[in-house]
Amino acid sequence: MEKSRLLYVVLFHTVFASFGEIEANLLNYLTVPVRQFFADSLLLRYGIAPYSSQFEFVYSMVASIFFIGAIFGGAIMGPCMEHFGRRATAVYLRSFLGALSAICMLLSKWLTIIELFAIGHFIAGVIAAWKIAMFIYLAECAPDHSRGWSTSLIGSGSTLALLLMASLCLPSVFGNDQLWWLLPAFALLLSIFHLCFAAHFPESPKHLFCGARRNKTAENCHERAKLSIKFYHGSAADVFKVMNQFEQEQQLLTSREHFKWTDFWKIPELRHSLCITLLTSWVFAFSLTNLKSQYLESMLMRYGLTQTGAMISTMALIAVTAPFCFLSPVLIERWGRRPLFLLVTSFSVAELALITGAQFASDQTASGGNDATAALALIGFTFGQSSANLGILHMTPILIGELIPHAARSATIQVNLLFASPLFIFIVIAYPPLIDTWGALFFMPMALISAVLLFLLYRWMPETKGLSVNTIFRRMAKLGLLNSSSEGSTTSINGDGYEDEETEALILKN
Structure with missing residues (x-):
């Protein structure tokens, strides 16, 4: 129910x-x-x-x-x-x-x-x-x-x-x-x-609970949080256990009721979490997702299709890759976040490589696009649409919700948008005036950077499936993913170990 x-x-x-x-x-x-x-x-x-x-x-x-x-x-x-x-x-x-x-x-x-x-x-x-x-x-x-x-x-x-x-x-x-x-x-x-x-x-029950500290009606917020937990988790949910998890997450950044950007530098675990979310934001920024949201039809027509052909091809792209929309919610729980997000990034790199090839072929002909360049571009866009359907857009929000404690989420979103938004704005603005003169060189740096981001995610991205935020946060310190000093880990984490023995055993096993 x-x-x-x-x-x-x-x-x-x-x-x-x-x-x-x-x-x-x-x-x-x-x-x-x-x-x-x-x-x-x-x-x-x-x-x-x-x-x-x-x-x-x-x-x-x-x-x-x-x-x-x-x-x-x-x-x-x-x-x-x-x-x-x-x-x-x-x-x-x-x-x-x-x-x-x-x-x-x-x-x-x-x-x-x-x-x-x-x-x-x-x-x-x-x-x-x-x-x-x-x-x-x-x-x-x-x-x-x-x-x-x-x-x-x-x-x-x-x-x-x-x-x-x-x-x-x-x-x-x-x-x-x-x-x-x-x-x-x-x-x-x-x-x-x-x-x-x-x-x-x-x-959100978590927002009600964690926001109660700075709210004058804290008791009312806690009561509303209980009702919200029962609504979303079910009437049979262990409300005390859920609220205890909220409390442990809140203690991760104790004494930081008003989080500041400088706290990212002071807390090693948080800094590492921010870096991972930035990598996924840059994967999205350097992908063709934003460019296609404005110019997909004109790009397809550039590579040799008519307006009707471009529109039908767009429908076909979305229809062929539509099963990934239904697979994504299943795969993210069955495979986990790490393998799925690495696959998503790989598809984006493949799209960039193929579009670079299509543009290079188009540059070599005086008439521009033809059937061969259109076919190569469509294959590339199929990889890109598969990447979009599997979750390139929501990689970063999911990881922010899992790697970052509640108090730091708003600041994390702002940092990600600050460092990613100028990139895709530049790409969208630069495309119309530069594509005719630069040709394939416009896409080549994006493909190379995306390949580097894929490698970094392979090295650094942790698995977060089924774990609470405080468990994931402590896991990073436990495994020493940051090569951080013991002092840094101690100052950033409050609490008495893990939520339960089963979770700790799972973490140590992985």
């Missing part, structure tokens, strides 16, 4: 929180009608000729503003999660912004104002960054043994939403000048429904 209740909650968020994916990919999946809308608006308001150099500059800037919104969203997400709570950030604020983004896009179409579309696209970037808050929220709600599949299911649902969206974006359906506005209208309905009904789900 308790599993089914948690499953219903996760499925609800999976379906109705997907408005963010629709808004984030409008510019990519509706390339032709949206570019025509941009051309009409710029010609009408500013006299800019369609498809001129000025037009291309404006188009690339509107595409890039999405990632500026992602940086802004990442910067304010941590404080919002701490002050307003996990649920308020992931549900109330995110859904409200989803509705606002959709309204801006609808008004831009009806009023022929490109600036409104840019504002909506900026807000869509904020929403995309705040999907991390949804992962953290559900990771804190789920029991340790269900944490992996519950967060993976949210990520898999995003891919299935894009499959539905791709089918609706065909020129014969909504992907034309007259009907493309129906996609943001659909996103508007999803966001409103999510806002109205997800408000009935309780706040």
